[in-house]
Amino acid sequence: MPGMPTPRRLLASVHHRRTRTVEDSRMPLTEHLRELRNRIAVALLAFAVAAVVCFILEPHIFNWLKAPYCDLPASKRFTPEGKATSDCTLYFFGILDAFTIRLKISMIAAAVVSSPVWLYQLWSFITPGLHRHERRWSLTFVGISVALFATGAAFAYLTLSTGLSLLLGFGGNGLVSVLDGNRYLSYVQAMLLIFGLSFEVPLLVAMLNLAGVVTTARLRSWRRAEIFLVFVFAAIVTPSQDPFTMLALGLPMVLLYEVALIVGWLNDRRRARRGDDSPYADLGDDETSPLDLDEPPRPRAGDAGQPSSSAATSPVGAGAASPGVDPGDIT
Numbered sequence: 001m002p003g004m005p006t007p008r009r010l011l012a013s014v015h016h017r018r019t020r021t022v023e024d025s026r027m028p029l030t031e032h033l034r035e036l037r038n039r040i041a042v043a044l045l046a047f048a049v050a051a052v053v054c055f056i057l058e059p060h061i062f063n064w065l066k067a068p069y070c071d072l073p074a075s076k077r078f079t080p081e082g083k084a085t086s087d088c089t090l091y092f093f094g095i096l097d098a099f100t101i102r103l104k105i106s107m108i109a110a111a112v113v114s115s116p117v118w119l120y121q122l123w124s125f126i127t128p129g130l131h132r133h134e135r136r137w138s139l140t141f142v143g144i145s146v147a148l149f150a151t152g153a154a155f156a157y158l159t160l161s162t163g164l165s166l167l168l169g170f171g172g173n174g175l176v177s178v179l180d181g182n183r184y185l186s187y188v189q190a191m192l193l194i195f196g197l198s199f200e201v202p203l204l205v206a207m208l209n210l211a212g213v214v215t216t217a218r219l220r221s222w223r224r225a226e227i228f229l230v231f232v233f234a235a236i237v238t239p240s241q242d243p244f245t246m247l248a249l250g251l252p253m254v255l256l257y258e259v260a261l262i263v264g265w266l267n268d269r270r271r272a273r274r275g276d277d278s279p280y281a282d283l284g285d286d287e288t289s290p291l292d293l294d295e296p297p298r299p300r301a302g303d304a305g306q307p308s309s310s311a312a313t314s315p316v317g318a319g320a321a322s323p324g325v326d327p328g329d330i331t
Contacts, residue, residue: 039125043118051110058102061109065188066090068160069179076168076177090181101181108189119146141207145200148256152199153192159248160191166244190239198237198249202256209264216264230254 054061070088092098123142168177208214219226234250235241 036125039121043114043121046114046117047110050114051106054109054113055102055106058105058109061105062102065105065185068157068164068188069184071161072165072168076165090179090184092181094182097180097182101185104182104185141203145203148199148203149196152195152197152252155199155248155252156191156195159245160188163191163240163242163245163248167240167242187239191245194237194239195249198234198253199256201253202260205257205260206263209260210267216261216268219261219264226257227254230257 066088069090072088092101119142123139126138205219209216209219230253231246231250234253235246238245238249
């Protein structure tokens with residue numbers, strides 16, 4: 001029956017989608033804008049549904065975010081009774097703070113929960129304009145970047161309790177903390193975001209090496225300065241700017257940077273083993289190559305004793321190099 005989705009038609013549709021090329025993605029600007037509008041609408045719809053679900057489950061999410069503060073000793077938390085207790089309460093001091101706190105938690109959780117949908121929509125909009133090898137590399141880097149961001153956020157969550165204990169411990173016995181819930185959530189959000197993004201820096205270094213922008217030998221020559229800059233960066237971007245949080249961010253970044261150097265070293269070995277057959281491979285970085293791609297490269301110093309290709313093909317050169325031919329016979 002025409003129009004019915006039979007298994008044969010479904011397989012043909014899947015095969016057609018997998019073999020799309022750059023030429024297949026060409027369409028007028030209005031079609032691109034219409035496709036972008038539809039994909040944004042799908043992403044916003046998924047985000048709205050996730051926000052409603054997360055708003056209902058907000059108490060459980062809030063308890064999970066509050067757990068690092070609850071792990072602190074009771075002597076470092078304020079209690080209305082004035083004695084040690086296992087209760088850990090965050091306070092708000094504005095009329096709308098309770099609603100905004102709950103809304104903020106729901107929005108952040110919804111962005112994370114709906115990330116597969118809006119990442120897929122973004123990927124589907126960009127992919128048709130890429131070649132097949134570009135799709136493979138970009139999909140690999142997207143997957144690695146998501147894993148690195150999740151690893152950084154998880155590492156930040158594990159270090160939150162120790163960082164809070166160190167910072168709140170400076171109050172001594174005469175001071176206890178009365179934390180504002182809004183500021184505490186902003187601190188937790190900043191820590192998760194900063195750690196997640198910082199773990200992406202080694203991936204950026206590996207991408208620059210794979211693209212041929214920088215070599216591993218040059219990166220190794222800058223190692224001391226790079227390690228120093230990593231710890232300076234960690235000391236500046238961390239919200240608390242305490243030594244423990246700086247080390248908790250700087251040490252994993254240095255380890256990941258060393259992993260990026262290993263990846264770059266393997267890539268440089270692969271390039272050296274493969275070689276370069278280009279006629280301009282021996283040109284230095286400060287030498288200019290001919291603009292005409294059909295023009296042969298300039299002879300190198302080691303080839304001075306060999307006849308140039310221009311002399312071999314020139315009629316005058318051919319006459320001068322040929323014995324037994326009278327120069328007067330050449331017209």
